[in-house]
Amino acid sequence: MAEALISKLQHFVQLLPHDKDVLNSAARERVRKFSPNEPIILEGDKPTVINLVLSGWACRYKHLEDGRRQIVSFFLPGDLCDHNVFILRQMDHSIASIGHVSVAEITPKAFDAIFENHYRITQGLWWDSLVAMAIQREWTLNLGQRNAVERIAHLLCELFIRLRVAGVARDKTCSFPIRQIDLADATGMSPVHVNRVLHELRDLQVISLVNRTLVVHDLKRLMEIGLFTANYLHLDRGAPALEPESR
Amino acid sequence: MAEALISKLQHFVQLLPHDKDVLNSAARERVRKFSPNEPIILEGDKPTVINLVLSGWACRYKHLEDGRRQIVSFFLPGDLCDHNVFILRQMDHSIASIGHVSVAEITPKAFDAIFENHYRITQGLWWDSLVAMAIQREWTLNLGQRNAVERIAHLLCELFIRLRVAGVARDKTCSFPIRQIDLADATGMSPVHVNRVLHELRDLQVISLVNRTLVVHDLKRLMEIGLFTANYLHLDRGAPALEPESR
DNA sequence: CGTCCCCTTGAATGAAGTCAATACGCGTGG
């Protein structure tokens, strides 16, 4: 059930079998499945549960009155919404599925129980939320300072490494369910220009992206192009996710 | 001491006199003063204390290898760094003073004591950290979708309202210690273009900005120009900060 | 009172957006 979350947390804390059971059973309680492009929660709604992505991708986004849309973050397998959102009266952004997604709804009460009784998980969740904030800051940097090629390259690096951390990328390959329009909305570029930049990266033999599958042929080069450094992901324990896998 | 923080928190929770005493004495423990443009903490440092801005402004920023700089957030009076940063081995960004700033250093231990014993403050601090994340998302939207004029207008709205919430803006006027270069680094624009946009807003009689002092002549208009809605600041209880003050 | 930033303004350049037309691919239904 919660393998991706467990895989991710283990980059920071060592979980015992019992901890994993706790997470798995919390994730089994209430599971919802979504088709591509369905709303999961909308701006203005009252938040009541914490969503955990079990498989597939989702995104947070905000709209401007005139229709412009910005994706402000991606939810990959193992990603959680803020575990204390329900303090707020209403959502200031929306969340929608990208491909097919399955999401576990975790109640505030279940979370409280974890915080009370499971120290290692709690530590892991704190770490996770700090990393989420660091990612949001890095996106600010990305949009503010990097040019189009750098921006796309950086985003691809980040997503690829996060997928590895979640244990859902094999070797140089990962599932990549988002369309170019989504990349455009996430990087603040026009879809046309996203297309051109992707071709540029393909021509350089750094990546290939066909059939909803991303292959990173040369991660080192991609990181250079995107001026990517992984420090903000805080993968401190030896950071296995950063080295090209041995097999 | 901690008036600004108290003023801010009271927009979400009702604090009792005792709560205020607790915050004031925590803020009195260790106070550091900085001159303009001094580093408060640098990327790579090990975080050990939580900084609370008592007066003046500071900013978080990140550098790219080639020197480009992005300000990812501003710290106004009453703003706190993440109260659990010290989980992380090292900072992924730097913080520096803008004008003259005084900062209280609060120890993790002092924070733990507050979380243990002071429910209302704890609620307020949770709310504050959720708002900080919402602001970071809004900046992502700002950089990704808004054009130059909208971007500057939006940022000015946000800062002005946050200053009111902190109780340090009077009527239409506030101290505004940042230079145009900082605005440029925060909005991802060139300093030259920031200058032009500011003039545009001055010519429209919406703001004036002289002598490190910002006057917002027409907040409503500025909000329209910046496509600004304050929902992400989650000022739910009547939101006095949003109405032009009666006096 | 002098010096150093910072602000200001104009002109030339450039990166990315817009517009528009065509091609592809996938799922549906005949």
Add this chain to the structure above:
DNA sequence: CCACGCGTATTGACTTCATTCAAGGGGACG
């Protein structure tokens, strides 16, 4: 099994918003 149709990807030509370069003026602070 193949034809149709919609949404997505692709490509080229033109436009625009913002950057860069450059030079001059002003204000704050020691």
